[in-house]
Amino acid sequence: MSENEKGTQFDLRYVAGLARLELSDDEVATFEPQLQDILTYMEKLDEVDVSGIEPTAHANPVLNVTRADASRPSLEAEDALRNGPKTTSDQFVVPKVVE
Amino acid sequence: MSLASKTIKELRGLLDGGEIQPMEIVDSVIAAAEARDEKIGGYLSWDRDQACRACETPIRGLLGGIPIAIKDLINVKDQPCGCGSKILRNYVAPYDATSIVNLRRAGGHPFGRANMDEFAMGSSNENSSIKPVHNPWDLERISGGSSGGSAAVVASDQAIAALGSDTGGSVRQPAAFCGCVGLKPTYGRVSRFGLTAYASSLDQIGPLTKTVEDAAILLGAISGGDANDSTCLDEPVPDYAAGLTGEIKGMKLGLPEEYFGEGIDPAIREAVQKAAKHYESLGVEIVDVSLPYTEHAVGVYYIIATAEASANLARFDGVRYGYRAPDAKDLAEQYAKSRAQGFGPEVKRRILLGTYVLSSGYYDAYYLRAQKLRTLIRDDFTKAFAKVDAILAPVSPTPPYKIGEKVANPLDVYLADIFTTSANLAGICGLSLPCGFMTPGDGDHELPIGLQLLGAPFAEEKILRLGHHYEQSTEWHQRRPVI
Structure with a gap:
């Protein structure tokens, strides 16, 4: 765990948990200072006064694009399943979720 | 040939x-x-x-x-x-x-x-x-x-x-x-x-x-x-x-001063400046323009891109396609191990960075701020393209x-x-x-x-x-x- 200048704790293991990503001790030792460097660099953005500025989510001036609410052909089940690591009877198999 | x-x-x-x-x-x-x-x-x-x-x-x-x-x-x-x-x-x-x-x-x-x-x-x-x-x-x-x-x-x-x-x-x-x-x-x-x-x-x-x-x-x-x-x-x-x-002939080409300053290799700067001269000889007018928020582009980009990547790459969970780690005890472990064994270091770094900037308590400080700066970067270009x-x-x-x-x-x-x-x-x-x-x-x-x-x-x-x-x-x- 280390401190960045925003006065916050950057807990890499916690973030990795949110990202559903297991990290080895070696990876933590490598990534933590690298990401800390990057976040310190990001503090440069604090120099700019952004009050009153609207955020841009994406560059196109289009909103609410819709298509006709009608059924149309889609991927066949066989095609959708062909890359599944484990499948049976037209379904993906996963470890047991409910006891 | x-x-x-x-x-x-x-x-x-x-x-x-x-x-x-x-x-x-x-x-x-x-x-x-x-x-x-x-x-x-x-x-x-x-x-x-x-x-x-x-x-x-x-x-x-x-x-x-x-x-x-x-x-x-x-x-x-x-x-x-x-x-x-x-x-x-x-x-x-x-x-x-x-x-x-x-x-x-x-x-x-x-x-x-x-x-x-x-x-x-x-x-x-x-x-x-x-x-x-x-x-x-x-x-x-x-x-x-x-x-x-x-x-x-x-x-x-x-x-x-x-x-x-x-x-x-x-x-x-x-x-x-x-x-x-x-x-x-x-x-x-x-x-x-x-x-x-x-x-x-x-x-x-x-x-x-x-x-x-x-x-x-x-x-x-x-x-x-x-x-x-x-x-x-x-x-x-x-x-x-x-x-x-x-x-x-008569078209206007803008040269942004922010792209020719410190940190650029002199040989690259010279080659592009020569290209500007060449355009002048073809009858193109070279005009100075300014894109003042250029210096923030990298920071804004690596916040927005990694945030979006962390969401997009959530689909790689070892269920519907791609690598699945063997012998996971439960679904959560299957996700974490499949991703750990399947992704390389740069992808992991960007997922971690993107997850962090979107996480509770940091969203406004990083992601929302970056989106606002994105507006300013976009406005820079809108103003420049009004002239060139x-x-x-x-x-x-x-x-x-x-x-x-x-x-x-x-x-x-x-x-x-x-x-x-x-x-x-x-x-x-x-x-x-x-x-x-x-x-x-x-x-x-x-x-x-x-x-x-x-x-x-x-x-x-x-x-x-x-x-x-x-x-x-x-x-x-x-x-x-x-x-």
Whole structure:
């Protein structure tokens, strides 16, 4: 765990948990200072006064694009399943979720 | 001169004249790749049988009979689509991306999977989990990335042309490093359906070619609205190739002072400034413009791109496709282990960074602030394009470095994206083309230098025309690497 200048704790293991990503001790030792460097660099953005500025989510001036609410052909089940690591009877198999 | 070293335009002439058959082009490409690609690493695979079948259909359309190399993250039905990642090592695409549907409609056929940085994350192609791509001009150096395979196979005459994708410079920068032409279209010009998403608000598919004219032909073929991509605009697709020869005299080209300051290699600065002089001699007016928020582009880009990537890559969970870690006790462990074993280091770094900037307590400080700065970066360009037809700038501040040199310093690598990321944040178009050569201080091979023409949204015609006139009145595009 280390401190960045925003006065916050950057807990890499916690973030990795949110990202559903297991990290080895070696990876933590490598990534933590690298990401800390990057976040310190990001503090440069604090120099700019952004009050009153609207955020841009994406560059196109289009909103609410819709298509006709009608059924149309889609991927066949066989095609959708062909890359599944484990499948049976037209379904993906996963470890047991409910006891 | 082999068929593989020719342009789309030249080959179309030979095919129309009945002098060659489409399969001869494929076999020439294969012969070139077998002779040279072991040293370069631009291709991950190709399938001659599929090409044979594609070549059986009658020749028609602008791309009739032309094989196009495809970056390994664009889905082509029944071909591998591994995104340069171990996690998708055995993945076979079940459908064609819209850009591929359009490519086939124009008579072209996808041939060969081009190497890339894993999930398009990188500017060097060292992040491919399969193998790095070597620069055709100096095999010890990076090709650039993330479309490094696409750029290298075109520049070394192992492909006629290629498709890549550009999220923060990933078409333009490897094109500049390898010495070919690369175009990032306006956001919404080309459908992203079937393009494996890295950062959805920034990604755009674009051509890598030997000439500006070929880029115009290929762009025309793949562009157009798409019901499967709500961000793809149904704007008319002009005949880009026909527009190339129009007048450029009297057009205004902006030179942004922020792109020529500290940190840029003097040889690159000089080459682009010479290009500005050259444009003046062609009757183009050079105007000073300012893009004051340029210095924040890298920070904004790496917040927004990684945030979007962390969400997009959540789909790799070992359930529906891709690698699944064996022996996981439960579903949570299956996710965490499959991702740990399947993703490479750069992808992990970006997922972690993106997860952090979106996490509770940090969203406003990083992500929301970056989105607001994105507005300011976009406004910079809107103001500049009110004064000029296009902007002339370098592509990369530095030449390609030696493979392995910067592995431990990801921030250093990110900072070199300073001149390319703004175009993606603003959604504008950009064209990269050769404008000179330099020999870096730590090397003894000549390396190509690229210039960048940035255009307003849907102003591809203007930057292609400006690029074509420069190219045709200089000789840079005719040089070929000796491999």
